[in-house]
Amino acid sequence: MPRMSKSSPEDPDGGQANGPVNGSVEPPGRGGGTPTLDEVARVAGVSRATASRAINGGNRVSPAAQAKVDAAVASLGYIPNPAARSLVTRRTDSVALVVPEPDELVFSDPFFLNTLRSVNRVLATRDLQLVLLLAQPGEEERRMLRYLGRSHIDGAIVVSHHRSDQLADHLPALGLPCVFVGRPWTSADQVAYVDTDNLGGGRAATELLVERGCRRIANIAGPTDMAAGFDRLAGWRAAMREAGLEDDLVELGDFTEAGGAAAAAALLERCPDLDGLVVASDLMAAGAMGVLTGAGLRVPEDVAVVGYDDLGVAARTTPPLTTVRNPIGAMAEQAARMLLEQIDDPHAPRGIRVIFPPAVVRRDSA
């Protein structure tokens, strides 16, 4: 029974509207549509079932049949229809990169690009597609959750998660495989995540200054609704207390250069003779250093500065910034791999976490 793929009675343009237009070859006997599994099977002289098996890894297929199917696929230029496949397998071969975006910060950060790159690299090895989901809190976020809730996607990687969004609670509840980059605020023990030891990093940065002999060490913190900002500040606090120093010289920044500058100015006002500065990001540190030198202070002679991230900016400031490395590429890759594992094995444990150690990178600012 012939498919009536073409020219149904009242198809005005003969069906050439969508779909790859005639363009190239058309070996098979049938109408000019894109080849289907049926055609492959016919050309190969096997059943559709066998053709399907051959195409999907060749389980329980004789070498002879496999060869015939391979040849047919090649000659027809056959590519399986993903929708049809997805309909029955219930997989979509695509994963989402979820980026809650309450502000525009994410985007100015080289951090995001590194993530994208690394995730994509891992996914490419498995022929998975990356769907980007940017959503602001509120309506957009809700729509995104609806989207994720249905079988559009096999899994999700969440980056730049904020305290306000409820991704960490909702995603696992959907039964959707997911991995967070950066410790989630809630449900942290039910969700897989990878992170750096931001607390240890904040502590290490501070200890460096303490050992250098600094006594009045201030801190420019990141937004405390992001785990990274929160933990780095906590690390600073811990190190300060251990060194017997006051831990009240803190200003909040927003991870931007301007924010860092503003915070530095405020700090300088509060404590004109500060001699050390721990900053939660290199970009903010760059802004802060501008203010310091503008105030006639030398870095590191008068004020030693330590940044955080080491994603490029740090090497370009004057003086080059001593900083704590944030291995974002490795983290994202790790996250992608963990997601793959979850997708492959739905019974795999859910709460795995991987924490990368901090690494101080010494340059000239401290």
Added chain:
Amino acid sequence: MPRMSKSSPEDPDGGQANGPVNGSVEPPGRGGGTPTLDEVARVAGVSRATASRAINGGNRVSPAAQAKVDAAVASLGYIPNPAARSLVTRRTDSVALVVPEPDELVFSDPFFLNTLRSVNRVLATRDLQLVLLLAQPGEEERRMLRYLGRSHIDGAIVVSHHRSDQLADHLPALGLPCVFVGRPWTSADQVAYVDTDNLGGGRAATELLVERGCRRIANIAGPTDMAAGFDRLAGWRAAMREAGLEDDLVELGDFTEAGGAAAAAALLERCPDLDGLVVASDLMAAGAMGVLTGAGLRVPEDVAVVGYDDLGVAARTTPPLTTVRNPIGAMAEQAARMLLEQIDDPHAPRGIRVIFPPAVVRRDSA
């Protein structure tokens, strides 16, 4: 080595929804799995056909039926299965953002992020998903083309297209709606694209220096395998000739800060007394200015500098950079809207192009 810990070794509610076998196990009608259109129809007391119509815009559906279906959808939390829908409609409701990536440059550019943002914003208004396709030339690119060739995607936006890739020839040949951001090298009259007038921009930048009285104006060009780099250089050339000046003081950069610095050094070697510098990107201009001031030259007193892009860097250099604005956000948005039009109407004209005028932004460097 990252350390790893599993905090919840066993999976409380394993993946129950993974086999297509479920259909037979699960009595239809009771809310076991995800609701289907059948269930909606049953709950609403109408046929599946009517339910489908009601859900898809309510054409030829009585208000009463519409209301009943709406209620059923709400109460069941029904979301159409995209695969099933796509199988019959031959649409996928997702578009690709194609990024050929011969090098890592694209990523360090704020340009890319702006694009992403804008495209996403437009797509969101129509509930379309953004699939990110990053591919290096060669095997990866071929795989990408195969992917695009099939009905995975309704359309594509191509950014950062290089001379070497053959996207501009292949994509339209696939019959796939597509829009380029940045003039394609080939098939430029068969492909829709949006661009800025880079030639005009290069010319304007140069004229600014000429009017300022500069006579020995050098140029740091971008990669000439990208239209933007090529055109900006051509604009400089045209303006130089018109002013009766030599147009041979050119060095090629790679759109990075380091590349700009290297080019500036070479230029300085060739012509120690140059008094004007037109640079194809702000990042390169920043690098170049570093070299200039390092050589004891004042900007703009000794050498006036004009950059290109104005995507943030320009305002942060010392001195702030006079530059030519590259309205990348507007361009990307425009591209997305054009793509939507092509998708909506397959018979729409293909070769539309939209060119944004250049705009000089005066700061302190010239």
Added chain:
DNA sequence: CCGTCTAGTGGAAGCGCTCCCATGTGTTCC
């Protein structure tokens, strides 16, 4: 020499959806 395997195969049953078409119902017009 006959069960009993096992590997390979094809028939057929859907996956959840859209849309064509035939079939009611209520309106309008001559």
Added chain:
DNA sequence: GGAACACATGGGAGCGCTTCCACTAGACGG
């Protein structure tokens, strides 16, 4: 009052694919 026309509706045929299941050979041991 019947023809002519809306308009709304449900039945049903697929979209292209995977996979269950029944079936046929040959292989092998008893």
